[in-house]
């Protein structure tokens with residue numbers, strides 16, 4: 080069976096533009112509109128999660144000063160904050176937002192392969208968000224089980240939200256998984272089959288590689304969460320004992336029998352660890368492109384970067400039990416997972432070296448996106464190093480469930496991807512909106528965010544060493560914590576409030592730039608990849624006007640010696656490059 | 669978890685091996701006229717076929733994880749093996765027949781034109797047997813129910829209900845596409861569209877049969 084490629088059928092199809100308001104902005108099947116719907120909604124729930132975190136910090140920094148926050152609501156805030164940030168913000172934003180916007184543009188196609196499915200995906204995602212938020216308002220409130228939702232406590236008395244809250248959380252996750260799968264089928268198919276002429280896989284920008292690999296991970300890992308959600312709903316509602324052991328709760332013998340909480344942990348982390356890379360890999364890809372563009376240099380070791388992404392993707396499926404070292408596992412088992420965990424650090428470190436080497440002797444322009452991208456390198460190294468500590472069983476045992484772990488994962492999958500999110504939004508904002516953002520406000524936003532993040536998370540490492548447990552409503556008075564720990568907590572809270580308020584600068588910037596920003600020139604950063612080469616800025620429906628682009632080179636021809644311009648777009652054929660070039664070998668110039 | 673690991677390792681290994689082959693020995697920074705002529709399709713397949721394959725990989729992951737959960741849960745002391753109802757054998761037979769009928773329709777759609785009676789008959793048979801399978805599964809549920817084996821009675825029973833329900837839902841999804849292919853035939857749509865639909869459904873039906881046989885095998889073996 081042979082199939083005629085998209086490029087050869089382009090003119091058979093008529094691209095009728097949507098004409099009503101509804102089909103253009105609401106029920107749109109245009110990947111760019113869907114991307115903005117996905118991204119906007121993700122950021123909106125993200126703000127909810129941010130507010131929750133400030134509420135938690137208020138309690139931790141100034142215990143019992145705020146009547147609004149009691150132990151129950153504290154646990155609900157912890158849980159909703161974590162789940163929203165990881166799943167509903169970062170996953171949705173990277174795959175649904177950036178994936179949707181960039182994949183068709185960077186691959187040189189007019190849209191996703193299945194636009195209708197794409198539209199369904201964003202609306203199903205919307206539904207999952209509604210269900211999630213609804214859980215705040217049902218009797219008993221949202222679940223307070225922690226984002227890991229470990230049974231038995233997520234289903235037994237004493238935990239907030241055990242009647243309706245937990246069910247809504249699980250249903251919402253199930254609905255989210257359906258949305259992510261619909262989106263994922265589109266991204267995979269589009270990358271594989273809908274590229275324009277000349278776009279080999281190895282000519283794709285790293286952004287596409289990162290998002291593509293993360294999508295594969297999402298498709299294979301999310302089922303684990305779905306399986307655990309289904310079985311937990313059954314345990315809760317029809318009395319099965321998949322996860323729930325025989326137990327006495329609040330003086331009552333529950334009707335459960337011999338269920339296995341450890342089974343849940345396996346399933347959860349089989350999803351949970353790949354999930355951190357579902358968030359990290361797109362960030363790796365996006366940041367590579369931002370760095371190369373603003374350093375005016377080709378990305379160092381492109382092939383190695385691609386292989387590292389693939390290796391990390393593969394390995395991320397065999398490290399999950401490093402989250403379960405304290406569950407009483409067989410030591411050989413622990414040894415195996417510690418080894419794989421440390422192995423995965425190798426390709427990760429390779430990527431970090433390559434980013435730094437990309438900057439080396441580059442013509443670095445410290446514009447706002449670049450600041451955020453360089454900030455990412457700092458925070459990521461920081462979080463990655465503490466990961467190496469925790470990957471070793473003997474070091475993890477005392478540190479598990481302390482603030483050290485909180486510091487680790489916030490550095491590595493909180494702050495770092497968020498810095499990339501900002502880098503990418505600032506980088507692509509001129510393309511998406513056709514307007515320039517305000518540089519000064521952007522720089523203020525960066526420095527407050529970057530330094531604020533350090534002021535919040537660096538001290539947490541020390542708290543962790545001293546044994547401050549995570550997920551505690553209040554520490555009370557203990558012998559092992561000096562007074563200074565409490566002062567530190569207060570200082571973290573103040574920093575966190577400043578950090579949160581600094582994000583207003585971002586929204587203000589976006590808002591005034593959309594209204595009064597300078598008009599953006601086409602390809603304002605002098606980039607090489609296809610998304611900047613559309614006939615209109617911002618690109619119109621169908622992206623490419625009459626003719627699809629044709630690609631003649633990879634996406635990293637920056638500062639090639641002997642050429643008059645310091646970048647050569649992917650569409651320029653070898654014959655049209657001003658002066659003869661020698662494969663972009665970098666001489667010391 | 670071993671089952672899952674083996675399945676996922678296979679899928680990941682295939683994907684990664686294939687991707688590495690695409691990327692190995694290529695120097696994308698060198699200008700390359702052969703690459704300039706590449707069509708932008710990595711595989712000589714319709715996009716729908718890729719989407720279906722990907723979806724089957726997702727479903728494989730889902731069922732493999734259920735199977736792993738089954739094998740882990742089995743080790744707990746309260747596990748009582750279930751005597752699977754005999755009707756499951758008949759149901760399995762129905763599903764085999766549905767698969768055969770689909771295979772036959774696929775041969776027909778490749779060789780005849782759209783109005784072909786044979787195609788409609790083939791599809792009809794496939795659909796009827798699939799529906800019979802689903803009713804058969806429901807009556808297995810009823811049988812367990814009447815014996816007092818409810819979903820909360822024992823983990824083996826609970827898994828039985830969950831497995832059959834999940835498999836049934838996937839088959840119902842297939843039947844929705846099946847109904848749409850029939851509708852397309854009645855609307856006299858382009859033969860190419862119908863052909864894709866029937867070809868892909870055939871693959872999906874074989875896949876659903878395989879999944880069912882593995883789940884069924886797992887349950888009777890334990």
Ligand code: HEM
Nearest residue numbers: 355359401402424463466467469470479480484488491492
């Ligand atoms: C250098 C590589 C890394 C290593 C060796 C590593 C190791 C670990 C270990 C052993 C834990 C468990 C700590 C405990 O609960 O006691 C952990 C927790 C965590 N890691 Fe990493 N990690 C690495 C990179 C990452 C990355 C890249 C991300 C995300 C982008 C990430 C996100 C997380 C999260 C979210 C948790 C906490 C989960 C929870 O208990 O709620 N890690 N890490």
Ligand SMILES: [Cu+2]
Nearest residue numbers: 352399401402
């Ligand atoms: Cu992990």
